[in-house]
Amino acid sequence: MITGVAGLAFLISVVIGRPLLLSLSRAFMAKNPELASTFNGTSGDPARRRGMTIMTTVVGFTLLADGVAHIIMALTLPTVTFLVMSRVVTVAEIAVFLGARRIVQPLRQRADERGKLK
Numbered sequence: 001m002i003t004g005v006a007g008l009a010f011l012i013s014v015v016i017g018r019p020l021l022l023s024l025s026r027a028f029m030a031k032n033p034e035l036a037s038t039f040n041g042t043s044g045d046p047a048r049r050r051g052m053t054i055m056t057t058v059v060g061f062t063l064l065a066d067g068v069a070h071i072i073m074a075l076t077l078p079t080v081t082f083l084v085m086s087r088v089v090t091v092a093e094i095a096v097f098l099g100a101r102r103i104v105q106p107l108r109q110r111a112d113e114r115g116k117l118k
Contacts, residue, residue, distance in 0.1 A: 019053045
């Protein structure tokens with residue numbers, strides 16, 4: 001259930017135009033001034049922001065799906081079956097997330113290369 005609420009937070013951040021992954025990245029980068037200056041210099045780039053928005057959306061939908069799936073399973077399955085299926089669903093969600101990341105990264109790299117050519 002917590003993952004569902006977190007997923008909603010990620011999706012709301014996209015709707016209001018402030019992708020949560022971008023904010024979280026800035027917060028983590030703040031501890032390393034060298035990384036922070038590099039990140040802050042590129043975070044205004046439209047292609048980078050679009051990539052972060054897409055990834056925030058993917059994370060949001062993944063977490064929301066996790067929360068919904070676990071609630072449905074908890075209400076409909078026997079406890080033992082729920083415990084087994086919970087692990088299966090979590091592993092499948094991680095695989096989907098990593099697959100989406102593999103799709104988005106090359107797109108972001110191509111966008112970066114196009115930006116350098118101009």
